[in-house]
Amino acid sequence: MHYVLHYGQITPYIPYLLGGVLISLALSILSFAGGMVLGLVFAILRNEGGAAASRFVRGYVAFFTNTPQLVQIYVIYFGLPDFGILFTPFMAVLIGMTLNAAGYLTEILRAGLASVHAQELDAAETLNMSRLQTLRHVILPHLFRVTMPALTNQYILMMLGTSMAAIFGVEELTGRAFNINSTTFRSIEVFTTVAAIYVVVTFLATILLALFSRWAFRARVPVI
Amino acid sequence: MLAFIAAEIPRLFTIYNVILLAKAAVTTLSLSAVGCVVGLLCGTLLTLARMSRRRSLWPLKALAFLYIEIMRRIPFLVTLMTFYFGAQVLGFNFSPLEIAFVSTSVISTAFVAEIVRTGLQAVKASQIEAAEVMNFSVWQSFWLVRLPQAWPIILPPVFGYFVLFIKDTALASQAGVLELTQAAKILNTKGFSASLVYATVLLLYFVISYPLARLGGHLEKRLGTARHSRSRRTV
Amino acid sequence: MAQLDIRGLVARYNDTTVLDGIDLAIDRGEIVSLIGPSGSGKSTLLRVISGLLRPVKGTVSLAGETIDYGDRRSLRRARNRLAIVFQQYNLFGNMNVLRNVMVTPVTIKKRDRREVEAEARTLLEKVGLGDKLNAYPDELSGGQQQRVAIARALCLKPEILLLDEVTSALDPERVGEVLDTIKLLAAEHMTLLIVSHEMAFVRDVSHRVAFMAEGTIQELGTPEQIFDAPRIARTRTFVSRILGHRTAA
Ligand SMILES: Nc1ncnc2c1ncn2[C@@H]1O[C@H](COP(=O)(O)OP(=O)(O)O)[C@@H](O)[C@H]1O
Ligand SMILES: [Mg+2]
Numbered sequence: 001m002h003y004v005l006h007y008g009q010i011t012p013y014i015p016y017l018l019g020g021v022l023i024s025l026a027l028s029i030l031s032f033a034g035g036m037v038l039g040l041v042f043a044i045l046r047n048e049g050g051a052a053a054s055r056f057v058r059g060y061v062a063f064f065t066n067t068p069q070l071v072q073i074y075v076i077y078f079g080l081p082d083f084g085i086l087f088t089p090f091m092a093v094l095i096g097m098t099l100n101a102a103g104y105l106t107e108i109l110r111a112g113l114a115s116v117h118a119q120e121l122d123a124a125e126t127l128n129m130s131r132l133q134t135l136r137h138v139i140l141p142h143l144f145r146v147t148m149p150a151l152t153n154q155y156i157l158m159m160l161g162t163s164m165a166a167i168f169g170v171e172e173l174t175g176r177a178f179n180i181n182s183t184t185f186r187s188i189e190v191f192t193t194v195a196a197i198y199v200v201v202t203f204l205a206t207i208l209l210a211l212f213s214r215w216a217f218r219a220r221v222p223v224i
Numbered sequence: 225m226l227a228f229i230a231a232e233i234p235r236l237f238t239i240y241n242v243i244l245l246a247k248a249a250v251t252t253l254s255l256s257a258v259g260c261v262v263g264l265l266c267g268t269l270l271t272l273a274r275m276s277r278r279r280s281l282w283p284l285k286a287l288a289f290l291y292i293e294i295m296r297r298i299p300f301l302v303t304l305m306t307f308y309f310g311a312q313v314l315g316f317n318f319s320p321l322e323i324a325f326v327s328t329s330v331i332s333t334a335f336v337a338e339i340v341r342t343g344l345q346a347v348k349a350s351q352i353e354a355a356e357v358m359n360f361s362v363w364q365s366f367w368l369v370r371l372p373q374a375w376p377i378i379l380p381p382v383f384g385y386f387v388l389f390i391k392d393t394a395l396a397s398q399a400g401v402l403e404l405t406q407a408a409k410i411l412n413t414k415g416f417s418a419s420l421v422y423a424t425v426l427l428l429y430f431v432i433s434y435p436l437a438r439l440g441g442h443l444e445k446r447l448g449t450a451r452h453s454r455s456r457r458t459v
Numbered sequence: 460m461a462q463l464d465i466r467g468l469v470a471r472y473n474d475t476t477v478l479d480g481i482d483l484a485i486d487r488g489e490i491v492s493l494i495g496p497s498g499s500g501k502s503t504l505l506r507v508i509s510g511l512l513r514p515v516k517g518t519v520s521l522a523g524e525t526i527d528y529g530d531r532r533s534l535r536r537a538r539n540r541l542a543i544v545f546q547q548y549n550l551f552g553n554m555n556v557l558r559n560v561m562v563t564p565v566t567i568k569k570r571d572r573r574e575v576e577a578e579a580r581t582l583l584e585k586v587g588l589g590d591k592l593n594a595y596p597d598e599l600s601g602g603q604q605q606r607v608a609i610a611r612a613l614c615l616k617p618e619i620l621l622l623d624e625v626t627s628a629l630d631p632e633r634v635g636e637v638l639d640t641i642k643l644l645a646a647e648h649m650t651l652l653i654v655s656h657e658m659a660f661v662r663d664v665s666h667r668v669a670f671m672a673e674g675t676i677q678e679l680g681t682p683e684q685i686f687d688a689p690r691i692a693r694t695r696t697f698v699s700r701i702l703g704h705r706t707a708a
Contacts, residue, residue, distance in 0.1 A: 003314055066433035067426050068394035071405055075426060078412070079419035083225055156297070163299035167398060174302055187309030191302055199297040224293060354549035357509045358563040358615065359538045368562065372553035 003188075010189045013180050017194065020176035021201055027172060028159040031094055035101025035158075036109075042102060043109035057106065064103030070164050072096045077168055089168040097161065104154055112147035113139070141217060148219035152209045156202050163198075173197060229417050236416055236424070248407035249428060251321070255393040255403060259328030260336065260386040266329070267337035271344060272366075274337075288337075295334035301395050303327050308399045324396040324403075332389060336382055343378035344370060380444035387436045391429065404428055460523050462487040462650045463508070463619055468517035470500075470507050477503045479674035481517070487618075488648035490641075492661040494685075495671035496697065501654045502546055504671075505621045508652075509543050510534045521619065539568075542617035546624045546654075548608040550596040556583065557592040560611045568615075575614070582610040587636055602629045609637065619650045626657040634660065658701055662686055670694045 046057040064072070073096035077087060087095065116139055124134040144151075166175035177194040181187050206223055213219040273281065274288040295303075304327040311318045318326075347370050355365035397406035408425040412418050461484035468481040477500045485491050493501045506512045508519055510528055519526050521540055527533040550559050560579040564570045583589055586606035596604055605625070612620060622641075626634050634657065641664060644651065655661050661668060661682065668685040670678045670693075678685060678694045686702075689695045 062434060063430060066391075066437060067429045068391035068405065070394040070397075071408070071422055071426050071429060074405070074408070075419065075422045079417075079422045082229065082417050082419040160297070160299040163301045164395065166301070174299065174305075177302070177305070181305075181309060185313070187313045188306065191306035191309065195298040195302050195306065198299060198302065199294050202297045350545065350547060350549045351551060353511050354545065354551070357511060357538055357541075357543055359535055359567050360563075364567065368566065369551055369553065373551075 005189060006186060007189050007193070009184055009186050010180070010193050013176075013190075014193075016180070017173060017176055017197060020171060020173035021197060023170065023172035024159065024162045024165075024174075025201075027090075027094060027097065027162045027165060027170070028155065031097035031101050032155050032158055034094075034098035035105045038098070038102035039105030039109050042106040043113055046106065046110055047113055061103045061106050064100050065107070069096060069100045069161060070167070072100055073164070073168065089165070089170045093162075093165040093168055093170055097158065100161075101154070101158055105151075108147050108150045108154060109143065112143045112150075115146055116142050144213075145217040145219045148209075148213040148217055149221045152206060152213070152221050155209065156206060159202055159205060160198065229420050232416055232420055236411065236420065241411065244410070245404070245407055245425075245428065248402055248404045249432060251401065252390060252393055252403040252429075253432065255324055255328050255396055255401070256386050256389040258325050259332035259389055259393075260382060262329035263332030263334075263336035263385075264340070264382060266333040267335075267340050270333065270337045271341045274341065275344065292334045292337050295331060296338070298331075300327070300331055300392050301398060303331055304395060304399055320396075320400040321402075323399050324393070324401045327399075328389070328393060328396075332385070335385055339381045339385065340374075340378055342381075343374040346377050347373045376447040380440060380447055383443055384437075384440045387433055387440055390433055390436070394429075461485055461520075462489070462522055463652065464518075464520040464523075465504075465508070466518050466520075468504070468507060468514050468519065470503060470512055470514045472503075472512075477674050478507065478514070481674075481676060483669060483676060483679070485619075485650055485652060487650055489666050490651040490653065490664050492665040492668045492682075493652065493654045493671055494656070494658075494661060494668060494697070494701075495677075499671045500674040501671055502623055503674075505543060505623055505652070505654065508621060509541060510538060540617060541619040541621060542612035542615045543621040544605070544608045544612045544623060544625055546627075548596075548601075548604045550604055550607055550611070552596055555593050555595055556588060556599075556607050559596070559607055560614050563611075564614055579610070579614050582613055583607070585636075585640060586610050587633065602633055605629060606633065606637065609640070613640075613644070617649070619652070620644065622651065622653045622655075624654055624656065626655055626660055638664065656701065658686070658698070670697065672697075 042057045042060065045053040049057075073093055076096050077089065077092035080087070120138055120142065121134065124138045129137065162172055163174035165172050166178055169175065171179065173194055177190050181190045184190065206221075210221040210223050213221045270288045270291060273284045274292070276285060304324065307323050307327050307330075308320075311323060351369055351373065352365055355369045360368065393403060394405040396403055397409060400406065402410075404425050408421045411421040463483075463485040465481055465483040468478050469476065470478040481504060483491070493504065495501055503512065507514050510526070513528050519537075521537050524533075524536070526537045551562070554562060557576070557579060560583065561572075561575050564575040564578075565572050580589070580592070583592060586609060588603060588606055588610070591599065591603065591607075596607070599607065606629075609622075609625070612622075625641075626637065629637060638660060641651065641653075651664075653661070653665070665682050667679060668682050669676045670685060670689075672693060678689060678691055680690075684690075685694060686698055689698060
């Protein structure tokens with residue numbers, strides 16, 4: 001067995017791969033944002049909605065956190081066309097990732113909401129804040145301060161999760177790795193390069209999110 | 225359309241297909257289980273290297289640290305494909321299942337190492353000091369004092385990770401491993417509707433994962449209250 | 460030749476000097492008590508002697524052999540001769556009472572299991588815990604844990620026993636029992652270095668008493684001298700405050 005590594009053959013593709021990073025970032029950011037909106041609504045419904053709403057949210061969370069994201073996307077991309085519903089690969093992955101993220105984010109946000117203390121709400125009431133003002137000035141800042149480490153962790157996991165978009169033909173970072181692999185056959189070089197890019201990107205993302213949390217919510221997020 | 229799909233159901237659940245799905249489910253479970261068991265062994269070794277106080281071991285410590293921090297930042301699919309195509313390029317003749325076992329072990333080692341580290345560090349330093357002044361060697365204090373106190377802390381989150389990892393092993397289908405997701409693909413190519421087979425498999429994952437997740441939560445509560453491993457005697 | 464000879468000992472935690480030149484020689488079979496305000500470095504002195512904190516200056520000798528804290532063999536020999544009862548007891552949480560006492564003699568010192576078990580049972584009986592052999596430390600009160608820790612230390616048959624705040628967690632009726640045990644040890648020529656706030660106990664058992672403050676031994680003398688006629692004002696203030704406090708309580 002004799003194999004010589006040729007990273008030189010990969011270097012011309014670096015800009016192409018970095019372009020893929022942008023698509024991975026777009027996927028992860030969009031699905032995280034969508035998941036946050038859904039998760040916030042679900043968390044509030046779960047804590048303050050009626051029995052039926054609460055049961056629905058519990059079922060949703062149990063279902064989406066106990067099944068693989070990959071198969072969820074399979075159902076959306078390959079299964080829904082049976083009913084005449086068609087999505088582009090990017091949309092199918094985005095919808096799957098969003099619905100999946102909503103399950104995990106609901107749990108994180110619910111725990112965070114439960115930790116908003118009664119005193120803080122009393123204080124808001126004595127200050128004569130409206131419900132919306134209380135949400136904006138009291139609940140949300142507290143919520144983000146306590147959940148930021150878990151949210152950061154979830155975002156990093158989602159960034160890594162975007163790689164499965166390649167399976168549906170989305171040309172994000174891993175998708176482009178498959179493309180380069182099939183033209184150069186430099187598999188080890190391609191996939192280790194891509195792995196290194198994921199490491200660097202998620203590490204930078206962690207640092208940026210930690211700085212942002214410190215600045216915006218005075219929350220401490222460990223970088224390592 | 226729904227009626228059309230419903231008509232497929234009796235055909236889908238023939239003995240042959242049920243056995244296919246059952247075997248696939250066992251593979252799915254064993255992928256995660258093997259990953260976690262290997263992860264527990266290798267992760268413990270890595271953590272010991274990382275926590276070692278011996279100066280001469282610094283290259284090993286640095287390697288352990290880098291391994292843990294780097295491997296947790298690479299998508300499972302990319303690791304899997306590196307081994308999958310890497311084996312082909314290097315001319316190794318590994319089966320898809322072997323490739324998948326190696327990949328799950330490599331990844332879970334890094335994650336489980338972090339769990340093990342948290343557990344080992346939760347044992348009070350004064351316990352180790354007490355062993356030290358009684359001339360326990362480093363290994364003796366590890367086996368007799370640190371590990372027995374750490375494992376009730378380590379086990380529940382490792383089990384939790386095992387349950388989480390079951391879902392990640394769906395990606396092993398990309399290397400051609402016949403686990404649940406791959407079984408769905410096979411049934412789909414045999415002519416069953418995609419919506420039916422993927423929904424069925426989705427349900428199977430749920431049926432496997434949900435009770436285990438509940439069990440994990442239960443385990444956490446029980447082991448969390450009893451600090452020693454033997455059953456509590458009433459005095 | 461002193462059994463335990465401490466010379467010019469200096470020890471630091473990070474940048475703060477906690478022991479600032481300790482000199483103390485203890486003869487074989489002698490009982491010396493350390494008294495002094497909390498934070499004066501008493502526990503630290505015991506930690507340095509037992510090798511849990513490396514001194515930055517000075518020496519500790521056991522039976523004429525200077526301990527080289529950097530050398531594992533030398534430290535091992537020293538630790539074979541001494542035992543320590545920690546202020547926080549530090550019983551192994553994963554072992555029951557009997558196993559806590561037996562584990563070191565059996566597993567580390569490789570002594571005969573049956574012989575050790577008989578000894579351990581006798582010792583535990585002696586400290587009033589004959590009925591708690593199978594209990595785990597978190598099922599015991601502070602005083603009970605402390606008595607197990609004493610039994611554990613005694614089962615090592617040390618030449619030198621270091622006791623940190625040994626009577627602080629004991630119920631009054633148990634103090635007498637522990638006291639008797641310790642007196643027996645003295646009769647067997649065990650060398651004892653005791654940290655205690657129990658002045659009656661200190662006065663009763665000690666051959667000499669050392670008053671520590673700010674990391675140095677301020678005054679060293681017989682119990683009579685330290686308690687009845689201290690030479691320096693600092694000792695007098697400390698002793699009278701402690702004695703006053705005890706009688707009031
Ligand atoms: N692990 C430690 N790290 C830093 N400082 C310590 C540590 N342990 C004790 N100290 C400090 O050393 C001093 C002496 O402590 P100690 O020996 O425990 O006193 P004593 O036993 O006489 O009450 C105190 O000022 C204490 O704060
Ligand atoms: Mg002390």
